[in-house]
Amino acid sequence: xxxxxACARGAIAAGCRFFAFYPITPAGxxxxxxxxxxxxxxxxxxxxxxxxxxxxxVIGASWTGAKxxxxxxxxxxxxxxxxxxxxxVTETPCVIVNVxxxxxxxxxxxxxxxxxxVQARHGSHGEYEIIVLAPSSVQEMFTLTVEAFNLSExxxxxxxxxxxxxxxxxxxxxxxxEQSHLKIIDRKIPKTPGExxxxxxxxxxxxxxxxxxxxxxxxxxxxxxxxGYRNVTDPESIDQLVRALANKIRKHIxxxxxxxxxxxxxxxxxxxxxxxxxxxxxxAVEEARRHGAKAGFVRLISLWPFAREIxxxxxxxxxxxxxxxxxxxxxxxxxxRIIPAHSEVAFLPxxxxxTLHRPDYxxxxxxxxxx
Amino acid sequence: MIHDSGQRVLRATCHQRAIESGATEMxxxxxxxxxxxxxxxxxxxxxxxxxxxxxxxxxRGFVSPIIVDEAKCTGCRIxxxxxPDFAIYVVKEG
Amino acid sequence: MKYIRERALPHTHCPGCGNGIVAQCFxxxxxxxxxxxxxxxxxxxxxxxxxxxxPFFKADTLHTTHGRPVxxxxxxxxxxxxxxxxxxxxxxxxxxxxxxHLIHAARRNIDLKVLLVNNMIYGMTGGEVAPTTPKGIxxxxxxxxxxxxxxxxxxxxxxxxxxxxARWTTIHVGQLVASMTKALRRRGFSFIExxxxxxxxxxxxxxxxxxxxxxxxxxxxxxxxxxARGMGDKQLKGKFIVGEFADFEAPxxxxxxxxxxxxxxx
Numbered sequence: 253x254x255x256x257x258a259c260a261r262g263a264i265a266a267g268c269r270f271f272a273f274y275p276i277t278p279a280g281x282x283x284x285x286x287x288x289x290x291x292x293x294x295x296x297x298x299x300x301x302x303x304x305x306x307x308x309x310v311i312g313a314s315w316t317g318a319k320x321x322x323x324x325x326x327x328x329x330x331x332x333x334x335x336x337x338x339x340x341v342t343e344t345p346c347v348i349v350n351v352x353x354x355x356x357x358x359x360x361x362x363x364x365x366x367x368x369x370v371q372a373r374h375g376s377h378g379e380y381e382i383i384v385l386a387p388s389s390v391q392e393m394f395t396l397t398v399e400a401f402n403l404s405e406x407x408x409x410x411x412x413x414x415x416x417x418x419x420x421x422x423x424x425x426x427x428x429x430e431q432s433h434l435k436i437i438d439r440k441i442p443k444t445p446g447e448x449x450x451x452x453x454x455x456x457x458x459x460x461x462x463x464x465x466x467x468x469x470x471x472x473x474x475x476x477x478x479x480g481y482r483n484v485t486d487p488e489s490i491d492q493l494v495r496a497l498a499n500k501i502r503k504h505i506x507x508x509x510x511x512x513x514x515x516x517x518x519x520x521x522x523x524x525x526x527x528x529x530x531x532x533x534x535x536a537v538e539e540a541r542r543h544g545a546k547a548g549f550v551r552l553i554s555l556w557p558f559a560r561e562i563x564x565x566x567x568x569x570x571x572x573x574x575x576x577x578x579x580x581x582x583x584x585x586x587x588x589r590i591i592p593a594h595s596e597v598a599f600l601p602x603x604x605x606x607t608l609h610r611p612d613y614x615x616x617x618x619x620x621x622x623x
Numbered sequence: 624m625i626h627d628s629g630q631r632v633l634r635a636t637c638h639q640r641a642i643e644s645g646a647t648e649m650x651x652x653x654x655x656x657x658x659x660x661x662x663x664x665x666x667x668x669x670x671x672x673x674x675x676x677x678x679x680x681x682x683r684g685f686v687s688p689i690i691v692d693e694a695k696c697t698g699c700r701i702x703x704x705x706x707p708d709f710a711i712y713v714v715k716e717g
Numbered sequence: 718m719k720y721i722r723e724r725a726l727p728h729t730h731c732p733g734c735g736n737g738i739v740a741q742c743f744x745x746x747x748x749x750x751x752x753x754x755x756x757x758x759x760x761x762x763x764x765x766x767x768x769x770x771x772p773f774f775k776a777d778t779l780h781t782t783h784g785r786p787v788x789x790x791x792x793x794x795x796x797x798x799x800x801x802x803x804x805x806x807x808x809x810x811x812x813x814x815x816x817x818h819l820i821h822a823a824r825r826n827i828d829l830k831v832l833l834v835n836n837m838i839y840g841m842t843g844g845e846v847a848p849t850t851p852k853g854i855x856x857x858x859x860x861x862x863x864x865x866x867x868x869x870x871x872x873x874x875x876x877x878x879x880x881x882x883a884r885w886t887t888i889h890v891g892q893l894v895a896s897m898t899k900a901l902r903r904r905g906f907s908f909i910e911x912x913x914x915x916x917x918x919x920x921x922x923x924x925x926x927x928x929x930x931x932x933x934x935x936x937x938x939x940x941x942x943x944x945a946r947g948m949g950d951k952q953l954k955g956k957f958i959v960g961e962f963a964d965f966e967a968p969x970x971x972x973x974x975x976x977x978x979x980x981x982x983x
Binding site for chain 2: 721726727728730731732733734735736737738740741742887888890916927928929932
């Protein structure tokens with residue numbers, strides 16, 4: 253199955269019943285699948301007039317209770333940023349898939365790059381936290397899309413699935429579990445109608461009143477209090493809002509963060525990476541071990557919020573961390589911030605950006621570092 | 624000045640109705656000072672000219688209208704329809 | 718009063734602003750039809766018109782980013798077609814930054830009621846020129862006079878295929894309530910442009926700083942559509958043509974989706 257198709261199937265399995273899209277390479281196949289799978293489930297596929305309309309419609313649909321998703325690539329992702337911020341501040345669950353392509357600007361639509369990592373974290377204006385997941389396989393395009401919906405429902409936040417053109421277009425075997433075996437999380441909805449319950453700014457996640465159920469909920473992108481009423485005069489109100497929304501994510505980092513580690517216990521050199529680069533890294537680490545080098549592998553499955561403690565722990569006593577990214581250095585700076593004193597960080601992009609690292613190139617770097 | 628024909632008809636009908644209904648059910652104008660913003664639309668559009676800006680300020684610092692000749696009110700409700708602030712309305716009191 | 722959130726009052730429009738008249742007309746239409754506010758969703762954008770339903774109407778209200786209420790509303794309506802979704806927008810929010818969403822929603826004939834309050838200026842941000850400002854008018858960003866021609870919004874929206882199109886001004890309260898009532902009752906994309914006074918940002922520039930002066934100007938410059946059809950361009954220059962420009966039936970989008978659901982379920 254193709255990665256993009258697996259992503260669509262994951263969304264459907266998670267309960268997604270609303271998908272708004274504007275055509276862009278290399279995300280198109282996600283939309284094709286959704287347009288085929290949704291109607292018989294009474295789900296809506298709509299092709300909007302641009303990416304801004306797509307994310308807008310997704311947010312509107314989410315407020316009626318629908319699990320809603322959109323998919324795009326770099327240029328569309330840039331357009332969506334304003335409303336991603338709106339979804340953050342209104343605590344609207346939704347999923348945005350960004351199948352990264354080579355950029356900036358129009359770039360090369362059919363080549364992979366990992367250039368949107370910092371943008372996924374900070375793309376919208378203002379101060380906020382957001383959850384970003386990075387699939388490394390077709391299987392993960394399925395499972396992490398399900399995860400993305402679960403996290404967005406649990407924490408009432410937009411979640412970004414940051415794939416790239418390789419993961420989106422490649423084909424691999426996928427094991428699709430029985431629906432009953434999947435863990436699906438739904439947002440909490442207040443039990444009693446009426447304006448009594450405070451629908452916003454709870455660090456433990458407020459229940460979400462839905463439109464059309466008599467809650468008379470007021471949703472606004474302006475600075476608001478926990479009842480949703482606008483306050484644009486007092487700095488205290490924006491202080492409360494910014495902190496509460498950030499803490500909602502930060503306080504739960506242990507439940508949100510996901511990494512994969514292999515052979516890190518006695519590793520002297522660790523290769524740290526995410527997304528499609530992880531496939532090369534995994535091979536290179538295994539080969540290095542075969543050469544007798546004490547190499548370890550750390551794969552970030554969640555990129556943001558960056559799990560500092562978990563990553564520092566995984567690095568352990570290793571003397572060197574080689575960070576593989578298909579860009580000029582984005583996640584590496586987070587690693588540099590938390591690197592233990594006894595260790596150092598090296599950044600290793602592919603010899604040619606917008607291609608996968610050559611496995612031997614990575615292997616050479618590992619062996620050189622151990623020597 | 625060209626008058627909107629609809630408005631003229633409205634005025635005439637209301638005045639007629641007021642005369643026909645006699646003195647048993649006279650319309651009264653009520654002003655909600657806490658909503659009024661002193662824009663004077665009601666003052667300017669009253670066809671019988673019975674509203675004038677008041678002398679004192681409301682609690683919000685605006686000059687709300689006062690009714691100078693309530694007997695002349697025909698109950699046309701133009702003041703009510705044109706008020707942007709839900710601050711003036713007409714009631715029928717027997 | 719039963720339609721208003723008490724704690725949100727008093728509302729923040731400038732004294733004399735036409736927004737309050739639009740709000741009143743709308744609530745009268747709701748009252749006349751006996752509609753249940755809990756089955757309504759109000760979506761509004763950024764700008765003075767955005768403050769008509771938000772936060773004042775006692776119902777579900779969604780105050781979106783600038784220019785996007787029609788797009789957000791489309792998502793709401795498609796997801797819960799049984800809700801009555803009404804968009805309040807302005808000339809900048811709806812026809813400049815939001816223009817693309819407006820014409821596509823009209824093309825789709827999605828059952829949204831779009832009430833566009835046109836004060837011919839960007840009021841909230843300081844009186845900048847708008848795509849509906851008449852040519853030659855001085856604004857804060859056209860200090861030498863506006864060089865551009867304004868939109869004819871009914872024509873634009875009709876060109877996009879809207880099935881109900883009307884234009885009134887804030888002086889035409891009776892006709893406005895009637896149009897709003899019709900829009901609320903029917904199914905399909907319904908668009909009403911309401912020319913409204915902005916005494917502070919527009920009126921002051923043209924010697925009509927008092928709201929009643931602007932409203933009298935609307936009254937004296939309005940020409941009913943039927944009469945305008947027999948008049949030449951020179952006679953119509955600077956006039957507001959008011960009336961119902963379009964009113965016909967066409968397949969509505971959520972109904973088309975329902976057909977698709979039934980066909981694929983089989």
